[in-house]
Amino acid sequence: MTDNHSSPQAAAVTTHKLPTVDARIHPRGALDVLSRAEVARLRDASGGGMHDLLRRCALAVLTSGSASDDPRAAQELYPDFDIQVLQQDRGVRIDLHNAPAMAFVDGEIIRGVAELLFAVVRDLAWTAIELAEEADLRSGEGITDAVFGLLRNARVLHPSDPNLVVCWGGHSIGREEYVYTKQVGYELGLRGLDICTGCGPGAMKGPMKGATIAHAKQRRRRTRYIGITEPGIIAAESPNPIVNHLVIMPDIEKRLEAFVRMAHGIIVFPGGVGTAEEILYLLGILLREENAGRRFPVILTGPTGAAPYFEQIDRFIRLTLGDEAASRYEIIVNDPETVARRMESGIRKVREQRIAQKDSFFFNWALHVPLEFQQPFSPTHELMAGLDLHHGRKPYELAADLRRAFSGIVAGNVKEDGMRRIERFGPFEIHGDADIMQALDALLRAFVEQRRMKIAGDYRPCYRVVA
DSSP states (O other): OOOOOBBOOOBEESSSOOOOEEEOOOSTTOOOOOHHHHHHHHHOOOOSSSHHHHHHHHHHOOOOOOOOSOTTTTHHHHHTOEEEEEEETTTTEEEEEEEGGGGTTTEEEEEHHHHHHHHHHHHHIIIIIIIIHHHOSHHHHHHHHHHHHHHHHTTTOOSSSSSSEEOOOSOOOHHHHHHHHHHHHHHHHHHTTTTEOOSSGGGTTHHHHHHHHHHHHHOOOOOOEEEEEEEHHHTTSOOOOTTTTEEEEHHHHHHHHHHHOOSSEEEEEEEOOHHHHHHHHHHHHHHHHTTTTTOOOEEEEGGGEEEGHHHHHHHHHHHHHHHHHOOOOOEEEEEEHHHHHHHHHHHHHHHHHHHTTOOOSOOTTTTTOOGGGGGGGOOOOOHHTTTTBBSSSSSSHHHHHHHHHHHHHHHHHHHHHHHHHHHHHHHHHEOOOHHHHHHHHHEEEHHHHHTTOSSSOOOOOOOEEEE
């Protein structure tokens, strides 16, 4: 377990914005040693350095539990915040200047917040050196090796019996749906299953919260609440307080691959464009011939009020990818106990198959992930307009481009780079066959009407669907 101590000199400072704290922290355990090269890269404030990225990710962690999904909000509230990582003879020192006071109690940094902060430093240091200089990111195998290396360095790969359920769903959901995610998490926890999510609020927090109660009832002390995020989205979806293992992947594609490589089963709750992106990513992979026989339980679930949402998702998938894609998941409405039982049963079959095929329990090496699902997609107006959203393609190929379309909308909604492009050039345009565009437009309109795009305020579309 990680130890941390804030400096005795930590003092509250009142600014014109919000109360802040200056502190000095000495991490131990998970982050006790960094190389001089890693520290130098984290301190480098030039265009090619990591300091600005470190500052933004650290601020997101220090404002954990924020109700905003505007990536610029925290920076505007704490414009003078800074973080410096220093190498000392006896280990690493982290200096915080004008840090949010909400991360401290009586001058001491909250232990869980400190652990997440150390995870930020650890993962960005690994990305700056190991990934940038030694990884082969041109081949599918090289990218998978890089994903494995990041997860192993984060110490989240455990060679124990399969029990990890990845839960996807929206950060902006209503009270009824949030309570339902907690109920499902509770049933999963009673059956000894651990939880992995995108680490943010809403459907990413609920299953963890429900599982904590169930794990306490079952007296499970070694529990995992894993949050996997990436730098472009962490500021908009800061880690929820229950996450006890945070991993920051370099981009959304490696984040998605980490989910499917680690998962023994996936549950999808109601969500918006980010959830649709995740569903299309998973189905596109499962539709490959190489993965036809892979055991991989997938359940879409929500309360009774969410039934129309899943009906619309199901129609969209059948129209674009076909009935075979729909056969890879099960829809269960308003029945948390059945969801947990089906998932537990599915994971037992995963275990049997992994043993029979001599595949590891902790990393799904045998799953084939095509290169088009691994290569980073940085949405520009030109690339978004050029996506090939037409019938006649192989289902997994169409799934790859549909996934990119939703990824671009996510970027326009909550990522700083995407928001700047929209402000400068206007909405992205998405082109394709008339029936696909009609279904896509209807789905996106439903997300807007159901307030699945933003937590607060009116949503202004960053896209335009063109038939």
